Amino acid sequence: MLQIGQYPGFDPAWLDMLIESGNIKGIIIESLGIGNLPTLKSKYNLLPVIGKAIKEHQIPVIITSRYPINPEFTDKYIPATEPLQLGVISAGNMTSSAALTKLMWLLPQIEKDIKNGDLKEQYKLEEIRKLMAHSYVGEVDKIKVLGESSR
Numbered sequence: 001m002l003q004i005g006q007y008p009g010f011d012p013a014w015l016d017m018l019i020e021s022g023n024i025k026g027i028i029i030e031s032l033g034i035g036n037l038p039t040l041k042s043k044y045n046l047l048p049v050i051g052k053a054i055k056e057h058q059i060p061v062i063i064t065s066r067y068p069i070n071p072e073f074t075d076k077y078i079p080a081t082e083p084l085q086l087g088v089i090s091a092g093n094m095t096s097s098a099a100l101t102k103l104m105w106l107l108p109q110i111e112k113d114i115k116n117g118d119l120k121e122q123y124k125l126e127e128i129r130k131l132m133a134h135s136y137v138g139e140v141d142k143i144k145v146l147g148e149s150s151r
Helices: 013-021 047-057 071-076 078-086 096-115 121-133
Strands: 002-005 027-031 061-065
Touching (some): 002 013, 027 096, 096 121
């Protein structure tokens, strides 16, 4: 599991190396919000490395915010569309610590379900998205789950 904070000058090249190592099971990026990731075409653009983590390695990428957001408006916020289209999972108004703890708790359960044949590998990220949106102990307000399908 990897939790990182976004900061000016953050170079995603080292993140790409970590993803390629095969040792990362999930990534939490603490940002100013899901739509505030560097996306301009430059060496600081996080979208290519995020897309690689999600599409090529099936690594869930969760974006948390230092500032509470209204989860119902995440998909209507224009700058958030690119990360969401890549498959980034919004933590809604969950704190970074809660999102990290929740993902660490969910991943072994999902891996067990896949191993037991109760969940197909291709639905892993969708299941994580659905379960991250579910409030177990009041850690998050209801989040609209985009692209949800059944097992």
